[in-house]
Amino acid sequence: MKPLKEFTIPFVGLKVGKHHFDYEIDNKFFEYFEYDDFNSSNLKVDVELEKKTTLLELHFEVSGTVNINCDVTNEPYNQPLNNEFDLVVKFGEEYNDENIDILIIPHGEYEINIQQYVYELIVLAMPTKRVHPGVEDGTLDSDILKKLEELSPKEKDIKEDQEEIDPRWNTLKKLLTDK
Known part of the structure; x- marks a missing residue:
């Protein structure tokens, strides 16, 4: 899979300190991952990258809504999503992403692609049982x-x-x- 260019952050030219990146996510993003559970999506992802001398700290925040079908009635509804995630990027001998919140990249790297982390952040924010709000309060x-x-x-x-x-x-x- 070829990485999406807009999710690649070239950190080598950035000064030490905090940097903000904003992304608007729609269904084209999920088509890339062949994920079709959402009817539509309107999400905003804020990424704060703090560059330090020996490592990078990334803080991801996602907010917005996705339109999905209810598990009980199959009626579409807008599910609000809010989630956040922290990632530490260290430099080492070889690439290693075995740890959930620590990524090790080789010393010669000059950029990082965050598309997989954004995708997982959104998909894992979904509730396991998707129930239309009208079913819960009896108005549907x-x-x-x-x-x-x-x-x-x-x-x-x-x-x-x-x-x-x-x-x-x-x-x-x-x-x-x-x-």
Whole structure:
């Protein structure tokens, strides 16, 4: 996969201190990663790079909304996202990204590509169960919700099932209480 140019930061020409980078993320970014869970996305990523003499510190912040389908009703809705992540970039003999928040790059490198970190920051900010806010507060009017309500077992049916216990179980319960 060829890296996206706009996410490559040439740090060799930067002065020691803090530098800010802003990115607007839409679905074209996710098409690059072949990730199609989002109907649309409107995200802003702020990256603060602090260059020090021996290392780089990056602080990522993402905020915005993505339009996704509800897991219960399959209705699209806007899911707000907010997440942040810190990354330390050190210099070493060879490239090593085995540690989650420490990246080691060779001494001769002059730029860093952050597209994978931005992608993971956004995808990991998504909730595991995506539920439309209208489902939680009961304001969503959906055919799927009506069908689910129609097919769900009623409390009356559950109580009747519990009352109709096989008499053989009662005899077995007596064995436990006779001790």
